[in-house]
Amino acid sequence: MALLPILEYPDERLRKVAKPLERIDAALQRLIDDMFETMYDAPGIGLAATQIDFHQQLIVMDVSEEKDQPLVFINARIVETEGSQTCQEGCLSVPTVFADVARAERVIVEALDRHGEAFRLDASGLLAVCIQHEMDHLAGKVFVDYLSPLKRQLVARKMDKRHRQQTPTRAAG
Numbered sequence: 001m002a003l004l005p006i007l008e009y010p011d012e013r014l015r016k017v018a019k020p021l022e023r024i025d026a027a028l029q030r031l032i033d034d035m036f037e038t039m040y041d042a043p044g045i046g047l048a049a050t051q052i053d054f055h056q057q058l059i060v061m062d063v064s065e066e067k068d069q070p071l072v073f074i075n076a077r078i079v080e081t082e083g084s085q086t087c088q089e090g091c092l093s094v095p096t097v098f099a100d101v102a103r104a105e106r107v108i109v110e111a112l113d114r115h116g117e118a119f120r121l122d123a124s125g126l127l128a129v130c131i132q133h134e135m136d137h138l139a140g141k142v143f144v145d146y147l148s149p150l151k152r153q154l155v156a157r158k159m160d161k162r163h164r165q166q167t168p169t170r171a172a173g
């Protein structure tokens with residue numbers, strides 16, 4: 001298995017819209033395993049394929065305390081929503097930034113699992129938040145898009161500083 005690089009905001013590739021997955025084969029199983037390893041290592045509770053620069057509708061997730069309830073969503077569709085909740089969100093593509101976002105309290109999602117079997121999931125609380133956050137990634141949306149322009153500007157500056165610190169400077173002469 002391998003750790004995959006995660007794209008960081010404001011990388012334009014995070015804006016790509018993922019296409020439906022048409023083929024569930026051994027190569028995809030390996031990618032799913034690599035995505036789980038990357039998500040657990042980060043650590044995170046979800047990871048959308050967009051974040052690792054793969055623009056097809058694939059999400060991995062595990063919101064359990066024990067990290068023993070992995071979920072795979074292929075070609076997921078939210079078919080019903082109910083209520084609202086506001087939860088503090090983080091994002092592996094916007095490290096160190098956390099902000100409140102309002103989402104549906106409950107979602108019903110239909111998807112294929114890693115074997116291509118169709119399933120329907122009735123989710124609420126953190127699981128519902130995470131599903132909506134990851135589905136946004138597949139649509140080219142990042143959670144900071146919900147913030148005010150001023151807060152987004154602060155996030156952009158923070159990320160710019162982070163990326164400048166990470167870029168090695170060339171010695172003069």
Ligand code: K1U
Pocket residue numbers: 043044045046047048088089090091092093129130133134137
């Ligand atoms: O999509 C991502 O960037 C992953 C993101 C998912 C998410 C978190 C919180 C609310 C909505 C969606 C993360 O996993 S950020 C890291 C995080 O929240 C976390 C990490 C370790 C333990 C518990 C949470």
Ligand code: ZN
Pocket residue numbers: 090091092093133137143
């Ligand atoms: Zn995210």
